[in-house]
Amino acid sequence: MSVLEVHNVSIRYMTGDFKNIGLKEYTLRKLTGKYHVDEFWADKDITFSLEKGDMLGIIGSNGAGKSTLLKAVSGIMEPTKGKVTRQGTVAALLNLGSGFDGEMTVKENVYLRGAMLGYTRKFMDETYDKIIAFAELEEFQDRMFRQLSSGMRARLAFSIASLVQPDILILDEVLSVGDGAFRKKSEAKMREILNSGATTILVSHGLGQIRELCNKVLWLEKGQQIAFGNTGIICDLYQRFLDKDITLDQARETLTRLNAQYDYLIVGAGLYGCTFAREMTDKGKKCLVIDKRPHLGGNVYSEQVAGVTVHKYGPHIFHTDNGDIWEYVNRFTSFRPYTHRVAAVSGEKEYSMPFNMKTFEQLWGVKTPEEAKAIIEAQRPKLDHEPDDLEEQALSVVGREIYETLIKGYTEKQWGRSCKSLPADIIKRIPLRFTDDDRYFEDKYQGIPERGYNGLIEKLLEGIPAVTSLSYEKLMNAYPDVAKKTVYTGPIDSFFGYRLGQMEYRSMRFETGILDEEDFQGRAVVNYTDEDTPYTRIIEHKHLSGQESPKTVVTREYPQDWAPGREAYYPVNDERNQNLYGRYLELAKERPDVIFGGRLGEYKYYDMDDAIAAALARAAQEP
Amino acid sequence: MFKKLMRYQFLFEELVKRDFKQKYKRTVLGMGWSLLSPLLMLLVMRVMLVGFFGRNTPHYTTFLFSGTLVFSFFSDATKSGMSSLRGNAGIFKMVTVPKYLFLLSKNVQTLINFLLTLVIYFLFAAFDGITFTWRVVCLVYPIFCLVLFNIGIGMVLSALFIFFRDTQYLYNVFVRLLTYLSAVFYNINGYSPLGQKLFLLNPIYLFIRYFRKIVIEATVPTIWFHLLMAADVVIALGMGCFMYKKYNTKFLYYV
Numbered sequence: 001m002s003v004l005e006v007h008n009v010s011i012r013y014m015t016g017d018f019k020n021i022g023l024k025e026y027t028l029r030k031l032t033g034k035y036h037v038d039e040f041w042a043d044k045d046i047t048f049s050l051e052k053g054d055m056l057g058i059i060g061s062n063g064a065g066k067s068t069l070l071k072a073v074s075g076i077m078e079p080t081k082g083k084v085t086r087q088g089t090v091a092a093l094l095n096l097g098s099g100f101d102g103e104m105t106v107k108e109n110v111y112l113r114g115a116m117l118g119y120t121r122k123f124m125d126e127t128y129d130k131i132i133a134f135a136e137l138e139e140f141q142d143r144m145f146r147q148l149s150s151g152m153r154a155r156l157a158f159s160i161a162s163l164v165q166p167d168i169l170i171l172d173e174v175l176s177v178g179d180g181a182f183r184k185k186s187e188a189k190m191r192e193i194l195n196s197g198a199t200t201i202l203v204s205h206g207l208g209q210i211r212e213l214c215n216k217v218l219w220l221e222k223g224q225q226i227a228f229g230n231t232g233i234i235c236d237l238y239q240r241f242l243d244k245d246i247t248l249d250q251a252r253e254t255l256t257r258l259n260a261q262y263d264y265l266i267v268g269a270g271l272y273g274c275t276f277a278r279e280m281t282d283k284g285k286k287c288l289v290i291d292k293r294p295h296l297g298g299n300v301y302s303e304q305v306a307g308v309t310v311h312k313y314g315p316h317i318f319h320t321d322n323g324d325i326w327e328y329v330n331r332f333t334s335f336r337p338y339t340h341r342v343a344a345v346s347g348e349k350e351y352s353m354p355f356n357m358k359t360f361e362q363l364w365g366v367k368t369p370e371e372a373k374a375i376i377e378a379q380r381p382k383l384d385h386e387p388d389d390l391e392e393q394a395l396s397v398v399g400r401e402i403y404e405t406l407i408k409g410y411t412e413k414q415w416g417r418s419c420k421s422l423p424a425d426i427i428k429r430i431p432l433r434f435t436d437d438d439r440y441f442e443d444k445y446q447g448i449p450e451r452g453y454n455g456l457i458e459k460l461l462e463g464i465p466a467v468t469s470l471s472y473e474k475l476m477n478a479y480p481d482v483a484k485k486t487v488y489t490g491p492i493d494s495f496f497g498y499r500l501g502q503m504e505y506r507s508m509r510f511e512t513g514i515l516d517e518e519d520f521q522g523r524a525v526v527n528y529t530d531e532d533t534p535y536t537r538i539i540e541h542k543h544l545s546g547q548e549s550p551k552t553v554v555t556r557e558y559p560q561d562w563a564p565g566r567e568a569y570y571p572v573n574d575e576r577n578q579n580l581y582g583r584y585l586e587l588a589k590e591r592p593d594v595i596f597g598g599r600l601g602e603y604k605y606y607d608m609d610d611a612i613a614a615a616l617a618r619a620a621q622e623p
Numbered sequence: 624m625f626k627k628l629m630r631y632q633f634l635f636e637e638l639v640k641r642d643f644k645q646k647y648k649r650t651v652l653g654m655g656w657s658l659l660s661p662l663l664m665l666l667v668m669r670v671m672l673v674g675f676f677g678r679n680t681p682h683y684t685t686f687l688f689s690g691t692l693v694f695s696f697f698s699d700a701t702k703s704g705m706s707s708l709r710g711n712a713g714i715f716k717m718v719t720v721p722k723y724l725f726l727l728s729k730n731v732q733t734l735i736n737f738l739l740t741l742v743i744y745f746l747f748a749a750f751d752g753i754t755f756t757w758r759v760v761c762l763v764y765p766i767f768c769l770v771l772f773n774i775g776i777g778m779v780l781s782a783l784f785i786f787f788r789d790t791q792y793l794y795n796v797f798v799r800l801l802t803y804l805s806a807v808f809y810n811i812n813g814y815s816p817l818g819q820k821l822f823l824l825n826p827i828y829l830f831i832r833y834f835r836k837i838v839i840e841a842t843v844p845t846i847w848f849h850l851l852m853a854a855d856v857v858i859a860l861g862m863g864c865f866m867y868k869k870y871n872t873k874f875l876y877y878v
Contacts (some may be wrong), residue, residue, distance in 0.1 A: 006823065013876060014876060022788060022789050023787045023789040023790070023793070024789070026787065071875075074719060075719040075721050076715070076716065076717070076718065076875070077872065077875055078871075090719075092717075092718065092719075094716075094717055095716060095717045096717070098713040098717060099713035099714045099716075099717050099718075100713075101641060101642070101645070103645060103648045104641060104644055104645075108640070108641070108644065112634075112636055112637045112638070112640075112641055114633075115633045115636070115637040115638075116635075116714060116717065116718045116720070117718065118718075119633070120633055121633045121636075124633075135840035150786075375632060470683035583802060
């Protein structure tokens with residue numbers, strides 16, 4: 001049985017010629033037909049119910065109908081339509097500053113107020129001293145009320161009101177009053193009341209306060225009920241609405257989406273998630289895609305800066321040897337042919353990448369493959385065992401000079417530790433090309449989507465409901481049964497609340513700037529391989545998109561350790577993490593309704609084509 | 624309703640207390656004023672009018688006092704009742720209370736005032752050579768009726784006053800006119816029989832007349848007279864309750 005039930009409550013207000021016009025004006029206007037009254041609905045069809053101990057926060061812009069609703073709930077005002085059912089006593093602490101009598105003493109006012117709030121005389125006799133002490137007005141008891149300062153009045157009003165012990169408590173912005181010490185005291189007292197188990201409704205403009213205190217939230221705008229339910233998601237939407245990030249209709253739309261039932265919930269709107277959603281939708285399943293970021297696309301998302309498409313999470317060049325995948329992505333976007341070429345800068349000198357005849361010429365001035373091979377061979381240490389670490393591995397393949405100039409600094413910056421402590425298999429294969437081929441990727445198909453990756457994602461998700469800025473945890477709090485199955489593309493350890501410990505990731509910091517020149521480095525990516533440069537590379541975005549602009553946008557990449565709150569980019573697949581991942585996989589067996597996928601879900605580095613291939617394969621296994 | 628009153632007993636007591644204090648705040652004589660003012664009025668009228676109206680009217684002092692006693696009770700109660708809703712808007716905007724509490728509280732205050740004046744009235748009457756009979760007990764009836772009548776009119780006025788501020792001015796004018804129409808200080812014997820009948824349409828005159836009959840003439844009015852009074856009370860209370868019932872939820876929008 002609900003403690004409070006508000007059913008289809010509407011409250012109509014009148015505005016216009018009816019208030020304070022006097023009898024003469026009233027008669028005149030009535031006679032001349034100018035009398036005019038507008039009605040407006042301060043609240044329209046509000047419906048919600050609260051259980052014992054529920055704490056409801058009412059949010060909404062000014063004039064949303066919040067205070068009017070409180071009046072109806074408390075019984076001060078009769079709803080024009082609809083019904084309010086209450087179980088038990090109600091105390092509404094509204095307009096606490098009003099209703100005092102300036103010409104009476106403080107003591108008399110305390111008793112009168114106590115009577116208004118429904119206390120008994122006996123109760124007032126017993127608690128009067130406490131009230132005065134709490135309000136710190138001992139010396140003012142017999143003064144006229146009008147002599148009190150506004151702060152004192154507020155303190156007194158609060159002190160009397162805070163003694164209520166109702167079944168339903170209604171508060172309108174009275175959570176704390178006064179300044180400094182009293183504020184603290186009143187806040188503590190308020191919390192005490194709120195924790196007393198009363199069903200509480202409060203209106204507050206402090207969204208933080210509502211998030212902290214309330215388990216339910218009612219959102220009103222212009223008298224309309226936008227949402228009623230779990231605090232987290234609705235408060236987020238409201239905040240975004242306040243920030244003009246979304247419109248009211250979008251907020252409504254989002255809530256409608258979340259209120260539906262789905263076959264699959266896809267957590268993370270990256271390539272893996274979007275591909276999976278596309279496949280299952282095409283199979284006739286209902287999918288909902290959510291992402292905690294404010295946009296779709298995961299790491300392939302790009303944004304427009306100074307007329308240039310900027311890959312927000314590092315440069316993404318689509319390349320694959322797999323004809324099926326190439327065909328698949330071409331269903332959703334056409335590609336701009338692009339061949340990726342990268343230069344490396346070490347010290348003052350620029351080198352061609354990956355290591356090819358141009359690189360060798362830049363290093364040693366050699367012209368023929370034989371000369372280059374001879375130099376490298378001479379620099380390679382002869383190992384009598386398998387390489388123990390990355391340094392040994394690299395040295396044994398490319399020799400000392402290439403390693404020290406072009407590999408060591410870059411790799412150490414990238415992984416945040418010395419090459420000696422990195423496992424050898426991170427760079428199993430270091431291609432040495434004894435030709436002039438300086439294409440970064442040798443794949444058959446390469447390119448950048450014509451309308452950017454956003455266009456690709458948009459097309460992949462066509463007709464599929466998606467909600468951004470929504471974390472999995474928040475969604476589960478409010479809608480635990482939103483879907484039958486879940487595809488989780490976030491970090492697997494976070495899904496299990498890190499209960500076996502955190503796995504390690506590498507993260508990245510991007511520093512993007514607009515430069516007042518047409519061309520900064522002549523190519524999309526330049527690696528900085530020496531240890532003294534703090535960033536690993538500089539990306540000049542216009543070379544990826546082929547856009548023309550009088551300005552250019554460049555991004556410096558700074559690898560960094562991952563910590564909660566940062567984006568996880570790369571798994572750190574060393575032994576410890578791999579073991580930990582294995583144990584999480586064991587845990588995952590207990591959740592057959594959850595599919596872990598993608599770079600973070602599978603703790604595995606995926607190129608874009610691999611991610612798509614993996615999603616297609618996984619989706620194929622689903623009925 | 625009775626149960627409700629019990630629930631609001633403490634608030635009602637505090638309201639009555641407040642109304643008393645509000646009325647006599649910062650006055651030297653306090654409640655003495657409410658006795659003094661009708662007495663002074665009485666004195667002036669007695670001195671000025673006795674030669675004029677008093678010639679054909681035995682016990683003119685008591686006759687006059689009967690009129691002013693009843694009339695000022697009516698006028699005080701309804702005038703203070705009128706502002707009871709508007710004056711307490713701050714309260715009924717804040718908590719759920721039956722709105723008639725405010726009016727009742729004002730009426731309690733004016734009733735006590737009236738009862739005090741009544742004591743003095745009896746003193747004056749005795750001084751005026753009136754011999755009291757058992758019939759004085761009958762005065763309970765008009766007093767009771769008048770209280771209800773005042774409440775009824777107060778309800779109508781307080782509701783109107785919420786809607787129209789001019790109610791106050793109009794009512795003041797009306798009360799002054801009513802003073803002259805209620806035979807407070809003159810005898811109606813000089814009018815034609817029809818004219819005398821017309822006076823019966825004025826409820827206030829009925830109350831005054833009742834007092835005079837009992838105190839001066841030591842006779843109990845007819846049963847018809849009683850019923851007429853009761854009818855007036857029913858009408859007044861009926862109108863008042865109707866206003867409160869109908870507009871109970873609307874008052875909030877006007878204050």
